Amino acid sequence: MGCLGSAFSALRYGAVLCACNMMLAGAAAAETVTVAALGDSLTQGYGLPPEDGFVPQMEAWLRDRGADVEMINAGVSGDTTAGGLSRVEWTLTPEVDAMIVALGGNDFLRGVDPAVSRANLDGILKAAEDKGVKVLLVGMIASSNYGAEFKQAFDAMYPELAEAYGVPLYDAFFEGLEVGEDTAGAARRLMQPDGIHPNGEGVALIVEAMGPSVLALVESVE
Structure with a gap:
């Protein structure tokens, strides 16, 4: 040559x-997986320094376990499932690979008909499905303030929707705060003075409990 x-x-x-x-x-x-956390004040980090909020703590927990992940805080304080539905399309930007859906607490506090909340969550899951975005649905557990029928319908909508869309379900956002019989003590130690929002220590326990489910979500992204 x-x-x-x-x-x-x-x-x-x-x-x-x-x-x-x-x-x-x-x-x-x-390889970096982008996860949007669509939620309300619990997701947004109400009343906390930025680094103590749910999203920063969850991102740090995942990275400490080797996940190449970036989390987007799509939490809006006071939001209901209706607000989440109105925001989901612009939350699901092209770089989003997966989404945590943690909504419904404010629906319960306002006594919204569970059928309405369910329809809104259905719309959110449908939007994610249409865009090929993986979802972890996070449930909430209602008290009996509005009666047994309301509680049954509210609590049931999460597992039923998770089954309908074939998405994983994390049973309850506050699951990590279960502390046996010391409920009153935990409320004082792990919650902010309003008794609704966890403090930084409480968020850390929530993240520790939910983290494996979110890590599985990240790992499911192809």
């Missing part, structure tokens, strides 16, 4: 090598 041919081969090899390197770099960059 002459000099010209050798030069051409070298250039062609260099171009192929460059293209391969670019593809590898792109693949490496694509």
